[in-house]
Amino acid sequence: MKNLNLQIEQLSKELFAYDKSFMEHEKEVKQLIGQLLQAKPDTKFDENFALMLRQQLMQKVENLKTEKTAGTNFNWRMALWPALAVVVLVVSGVALNQNKKTDTTVELLSGNIEIDRVDNNAFGKLALEPVAFGRGSGGGGGAETMSDSVTVTQTTVSGTAGNSALTTLTAPQATAEPAIGFSAGMGGGGSGTDAKMIAPYPSIRYVYKGDELILDQTEVNVYRRQKGLTSSAANQFLKQLRFGLLDMTKFNNVSIDSINLMENKEYGYNIMVNFRDGIISVNENWELWPSPTKECQTPECYDAARIKPNEVPADSELISIADGFLKDHGISTQNYGKPEVMDYWRRELAAATDMTQVFIPDIASVVYPLILDGKQVYDEGGSPSGLVVNVNIRAKKASGIQELAVQKYQASAYQGETNVDRILKLAETGDFRQIYYGMETGENTEVIELGTPTKSLLKIWQYKNGSSEELYVPALVFPVISAPKNPGNYGYYNKTNVIIPLAKEILDSNNNGGITPMMR
């Protein structure tokens, strides 16, 4: 109010100075200016948007610098140089070339972001993989697909009981991301999910309550991460290796597929570099991490060692630990958005009637959502997707990282969906795969409201010719703006967003719901 009065005074003063006749109507003029100021609309400014745009611009800055340095035409190519992470293999000069150099640094995996524009529809037909729908495989819950090329266990960290993904499109490697979202599954520790159990759960109806949508992009960019790496430097190094037991030079066309490194100290790490996928993961070197359950032989022992809610650090502390680890290990977060703790167990705890039944994991996951071409990446459950730092709650130390990936992409234009009704209808099913759409609903169906969506990218996997492709498809993320009144009735409702892809082919490929029931 004080600020408003100051503004009224300032503007009135200017008017009076310009034309003294206004002073005859001083009260009315001030009232009018006050009304004009009050009529200023709430602009719904989104801090996250500002953050993401800043990151995009800083990437652009790097791009412009590179452009100047290279002197090449980068109109079609964004070469971004944030030092995400660079795996540097420091090879001793003795091993590599004793006579010429004392040491040589060979860069095997670069953290630079590169996006190459390729022809329209360059990735072939886009189609959703069938969703696995069957019995989980225990532990943190799991799922299997009918696909003969892939068998996936979507592993939650440290065997987290509770939400197992019915698969978030079958990632080819175990991931540290906790299973998320109602529509992404409601598996359980130990027994997984039986399809027959699903019908009573989804007594939820989504209703869009956001602003009017305008979809005018007839073409949208789909991104494919380029995974296959051939490192001539590394392979050159291989040629010079001599093991006592065999002569490596006698093998032909040898390339490095992966490296597994161990840090041999208390709280040391196991570093896995997967050259084929261009991904680095770091985990506890478990033999060197103390744990009270290590020697446990009985259920009572495990129960006694269970983590209690008050032992879990606040999210801010978990993020601070994760930030510290990344900083210490030279991993830039420039390509990533604001970190978020995946603490779904807190909601389970809040909704639980018997708190002792809620399992609190030893590991908390902090997700730094990937920002690709200025848009934040989400998984199919509508949760942020990107670099994951795991924090060991007992040790209050970072215990590893997942999805530290080489950031090299191709971008290809595909037909965009401009039918607003279709998008909203899909959003109101709560899941673009429509797994639960049309299923029997219970008497106590709850209405959940969805707000105005933001533009984002959806990370999906597509299988072609026996190998997986990592795609990032433009999508709208609709925030859940009203939680169910009785979340416990829904197998613990965890959904914070509903995500709907905007690539028409993806939507068209899902007409049957994309469900392949798993039979045994």
Place this chain on the structure above:
Amino acid sequence: MEITQEQLITRCQAGKLENFGGLYDAYVRKIYDFIFYRTMHKETAEDLTSLTFTKALERINTYSPEKGTFSAWLYQIARNTLIDGYKQNRPLDPAEALENFASKENLEDQTNAKLNLEKVHKFLGNLDEEKWEIITMRVWDGLSYKEIADVLGKSESSCKMTFSRTIEKLNKEVAFALIYLLIMKAG
């Protein structure tokens, strides 16, 4: 020691573009709001804000303090971006935008205040584009007359005159509308 805006600009123009972040931080909210007031659409405002800053980054070397303030230069880019991008699809029509906006939850609940604001919106919507721009730039965006003049390519005195005449007109019309409402209520 705090870096001034002028220093940030100089550094950017010397090739140290990472300093653009400081300029962005100072203006992102203002530019977004400026665009939102003219589109009344969050997504569109975000898209055009993004375009504005991308253009500003690419053209930072073309900015010269002799031609006006950095603020005016940036608003000018935002305004041109609005005209180029937004107008192609939907005309920049203050009446339409404000009518759309006024029908939503943004107005105050109190009946009289709401009526007043509705009237203000209505009268703002009836203004021609130039008057509307000058009023909103001065009152909502908080630009100085010098900056408004630079953005619109007019003289400072002309902007001042338009502002005062428009206020005079609005004052009469709003007052008339309120009297009319009171009579109708009494009747």
